[in-house]
Amino acid sequence: MQKESGFSFVDSDDWVDDAFWAYYLESSYIGCDICFTGYIQERGKNKSKEFFLNPGYYQGGNICDGIMYLYRRRLLGLTWNKLFRKEIIDKYDLRFNENMNSYEDELFVLMYCSHIRSLAILSGGKYHYVVYGNPSSLSSRKLPFIERKGIAQLLYNAGKAISCRPDYSRFIEANYY
Numbered sequence: 001m002q003k004e005s006g007f008s009f010v011d012s013d014d015w016v017d018d019a020f021w022a023y024y025l026e027s028s029y030i031g032c033d034i035c036f037t038g039y040i041q042e043r044g045k046n047k048s049k050e051f052f053l054n055p056g057y058y059q060g061g062n063i064c065d066g067i068m069y070l071y072r073r074r075l076l077g078l079t080w081n082k083l084f085r086k087e088i089i090d091k092y093d094l095r096f097n098e099n100m101n102s103y104e105d106e107l108f109v110l111m112y113c114s115h116i117r118s119l120a121i122l123s124g125g126k127y128h129y130v131v132y133g134n135p136s137s138l139s140s141r142k143l144p145f146i147e148r149k150g151i152a153q154l155l156y157n158a159g160k161a162i163s164c165r166p167d168y169s170r171f172i173e174a175n176y177y
Contacts, residue, residue, distance in 0.1 A: 005085075006086060011129075039051055053073065100154075159175075
């Protein structure tokens, strides 16, 4: 039996519960190519809210259904609510685009998903996402049109590489182009 290695990303101002890894490992989806979870949003002292997802397992042509669901929940393009398989990242030499300072996480996730055969979604989460509402953060800045257009093209191309299923293709076109 081959030993698999996976990892997750944690933003520098966020944290995970002690049971974070056990939550993934105890799920019935161990060995899945990518696993998404819900999360706990932290908005200051004693102000937290847990965001749950509809659990599911997707493989083959149905992976698109999971991707569309996660996009609609605004959780597809984040790296911190996922467990990635290291062997996929190594095999396809996947890296973050260092020339981007916006949407580089989403591009990475889409490129990664173009190489998966299975996707799992766990309902709850053990990840604490801190929200400050900082208007000077990179994630809240307005992008110039030409930069938005270039990013949209990269995301569209990466999204299209996942599947050519007609409903998914329309979805990608409507949301990325």
